[in-house]
Amino acid sequence: MSMTIYDISKKAGVSIATVSRVLNGSSNVSPATRKKVNDVIEQYDYTPNAYARGMGLGSLKTVGILCADCSDLFLAKAVYYLQQELQAQGYEALLCCTGYNLDVKKNYLNLILSKKVDGIVLVGSNFIADTEAENKYIMDASAQVPIMLLNAAFDYPNVYSILCDDQGTMTEVTNKFLDADCTDIIYLYNSLSYSGRKKMKGFKAALNNRGINADKRMFFFEGKSDDVNAVADFVQEIADKGVKFNGVVCAEDTMALGAMKYAMRNDIKVPEELEIIGYNDSILCECCTPEITSVDNRLETQTHQLVATLVGVLSGEEMPARTIFSGRIVERKTTSFVE
């Protein structure tokens, strides 16, 4: 059985209050007593019980991280950065992969809440839905602890959003294509999350602005996005249907990889005959030849800012409800436009 503060106090011949003081680095302890107590603690390898501690304190410097699927390249990286940043600030992370079902998400949010975390981070924009009703569980939770949104936005008291301007960035990307006279563009996407919708809007806006009808140029892939070959098949189908294109704008790197694979299969030269751009700037972009141009949405910057904001909020500072960074095009070999 593990030691308690009482055991230690007895062995050291002091009261539990003194042990507690030593434990918490209070200054009002004589060096001699401190050493005596520390020795006993050392000797018995004593660690205070976190539950008891959490009960008294009401905080255990823990934040809950909810993430739909942390095997997703982007989300995994986000979780990683978050955990690093939190650690650096003296917080621990309670991770929960919820999947994409709303009820499951709700349940886990409540579970996490019951652990009296100091704050909650929702990773990825799939936590924000279209309708108010679907977002209610977030508003409820915000009554208890600050809610941090990574790569999504939702305006509500005690909810803080840190995100990339996906819409603007996507418009910029699309304009690059158009400016380079690559006008037969198609758009490949596989998510209707908050940021997914923003990206679509960005693409649409750029096309509409030039009088091009975007609706017939946007294609939704339903399969599992990391099945690159399935994406390639999907692009093949589009081509087979008679859609002509010399440019592919993607909402995800995996989509771009599928497009690349389609090109390879058909001996289409990239970027001479087909220009391709991905999104997220993941490791995948460097894995094929030619390497894929992509958009860096500043994940590391976002996570850093998110944790900084959270820490600020927790220490009672006034913090911006919404922080937006703009994306950055990382030009590689699948596009021919120049910066």
Add this chain to the structure above:
Amino acid sequence: MSMTIYDISKKAGVSIATVSRVLNGSSNVSPATRKKVNDVIEQYDYTPNAYARGMGLGSLKTVGILCADCSDLFLAKAVYYLQQELQAQGYEALLCCTGYNLDVKKNYLNLILSKKVDGIVLVGSNFIADTEAENKYIMDASAQVPIMLLNAAFDYPNVYSILCDDQGTMTEVTNKFLDADCTDIIYLYNSLSYSGRKKMKGFKAALNNRGINADKRMFFFEGKSDDVNAVADFVQEIADKGVKFNGVVCAEDTMALGAMKYAMRNDIKVPEELEIIGYNDSILCECCTPEITSVDNRLETQTHQLVATLVGVLSGEEMPARTIFSGRIVERKTTSFVE
């Protein structure tokens, strides 16, 4: 401020004991009272405080997951599967990315321990070192809770190892090359972890068995392994040094990708002039052309077995201290041998 069991009991006009009974599904509550209490709980969206609960119970059905770097493709997937399995068994996961420094690992192990987790999973073989002294912190921890090792092995009471027979699999892989008369093989690796060493041994054994000296054919890459281009440079250097090779066996998929990149740069035909095999069967293998043959080390099976074993141990059953699966070659287009 959040509600307590007292608040609920007051609103419902019963004692806290009754509320507690309702909460924990005790049978000794009249349907009427139960409904009354449940209504209040519902109405105020009350969730019991997990710490207070944990103090009474001594367990919170939480297991700690330690992982050096969960942005690593393989480790991320492992964490993902683990979390899913644990969730399915009613456990939650406390995640900690420790990095590769021993002292940091120790600290986090202790921190996690102080949270009174029911068990601890060490993900990846980098937690097991060569020397007894370096593994002491694991032995110490095993005195408190069961320690589960994923993809590593260490024999000690209350430590359970679930792993893939990396050594045997690597020997098998190497033999395939040799059998196909691809004898000028080099071995690329970037880790000296437990499984890293096993893989090396496997490669060495196969070569030595045919009277080939393996030592001059093994190359250690020091850089960050997901920098594919750096790996390609590394392979280039090897070739420039005059080492001839028509086969590359890799300890990691990223290494194989680097080799692929090297081949592309030099217009070396794969697999006609150079055969390549990776390890881990990650998504990366399908991202390039030709797609890379790799080894599936049964991660999902491993994680499943690990959680099953943990749950068994926690419920007092006798469980195997070591469970070994064998790897499986997933043949794609960078090798010409046939199964």
Add this chain to the structure above:
DNA sequence: TTGTAGGCGTTATCAT
């Protein structure tokens, strides 16, 4: 500088 005692929110063991 040190010790005493009350409180944190549950669960569980008694009675009733």
Add this chain to the structure above:
DNA sequence: ATGATAACGCCTACAA
């Protein structure tokens, strides 16, 4: 079936 009440292990005024 229900209600008091004592743990659980720690923190922190308040006293000494």
